[in-house]
Amino acid sequence: MTSSSLPGTAKVTVVDHPLILHKLSLMRDVRTGVKEFRELAGELSMLLAYEAMRDLETAPERLSTPIQDDDFPMLSGKKLALVAILRAGLIMADAMVRLVPAAKVGHIGLYRDPATLKPVAYYSKLPQDISERRVFVTDPMLATGGSAVAAIQTLKEAGAQSIKLMTILSVPEGIAAVHAAHPDVDIVTAAIDTGLNDHGYIVPGLGDAGDRIYGTK
Ligand SMILES: O=P(O)(O)OC[C@H]1O[C@H](OP(=O)(O)OP(=O)(O)O)[C@H](O)[C@@H]1O
Numbered sequence: 001m002t003s004s005s006l007p008g009t010a011k012v013t014v015v016d017h018p019l020i021l022h023k024l025s026l027m028r029d030v031r032t033g034v035k036e037f038r039e040l041a042g043e044l045s046m047l048l049a050y051e052a053m054r055d056l057e058t059a060p061e062r063l064s065t066p067i068q069d070d071d072f073p074m075l076s077g078k079k080l081a082l083v084a085i086l087r088a089g090l091i092m093a094d095a096m097v098r099l100v101p102a103a104k105v106g107h108i109g110l111y112r113d114p115a116t117l118k119p120v121a122y123y124s125k126l127p128q129d130i131s132e133r134r135v136f137v138t139d140p141m142l143a144t145g146g147s148a149v150a151a152i153q154t155l156k157e158a159g160a161q162s163i164k165l166m167t168i169l170s171v172p173e174g175i176a177a178v179h180a181a182h183p184d185v186d187i188v189t190a191a192i193d194t195g196l197n198d199h200g201y202i203v204p205g206l207g208d209a210g211d212r213i214y215g216t217k
């Protein structure tokens with residue numbers, strides 16, 4: 001795992017564990033079909049969440065094992081919210097909620113206009129108490145960063161104060177855009193690719209994540 005940050009900006013953590021790298025390479029492979037792609041995206045999201053949630057607070061609670069009573073660590077502190085950027089971020093939040101089943105789940109609908117590459121918002125439904133929760137916003141692809149910047153803005157306008165962005169693939173342009181607009185938001189990703197092509201797709205990337213998850217192309 002490598003973490004870095006520019007002065008005054010939040011952290012970028014690249015979770016380059018061999019299991020993650022292997023699963024990501026399978027996702028990149030053009031021969032990987034919908035079923036396997038979905039499964040891999042879910043598994044990889046849980047592995048990323050393991051690292052993204054490393055700093056969750058715990059507090060000792062008195063419990064009885066079959067042998068004796070003692071204090072054992074249990075999650076404490078702020079409650080959690082997982083917020084998926086639709087469509088593609090849904091697969092990540094759906095997998096992560098299995099690890100933190102008490103988390104509330106929000107949805108922000110955005111699609112990137114193919115001509116302008118600007119995000120177009122079409123839906124938002126967030127937990128009412130989002131200001132009191134630690135928010136993990138999920139989207140597999142951080143390309144120009146326009147979608148993530150807009151989603152985080154929506155979250156902040158709803159009162160969110162503690163936000164971490166989780167992506168599978170990122171590029172330097174997207175990371176820079178998020179940190180220019182939201183220098184308080186840490187990013188956790190599996191890899192940082194080279195850059196973007198003329199259509200705003202990540203190179204070498206994995207193609208259109210939403211289309212590969214839902215089989216729409
Ligand atoms: O960083 P950006 O340049 O904004 O690009 C990234 C966005 O593009 C993809 O969504 P898409 O617009 O394809 O919507 P979809 O998830 O519904 O397919 C992806 O899931 C991100 O949300």
Ligand SMILES: O=c1cc[nH]c(=O)[nH]1
Pocket residue numbers: 141143200201202203205206207208209210
């Ligand atoms: O490479 C990319 C860029 C944006 N959205 C995707 O799904 N893939």
Ligand SMILES: [Mg+2]
Pocket residue numbers: 088208209210211
């Ligand atoms: Mg798409």
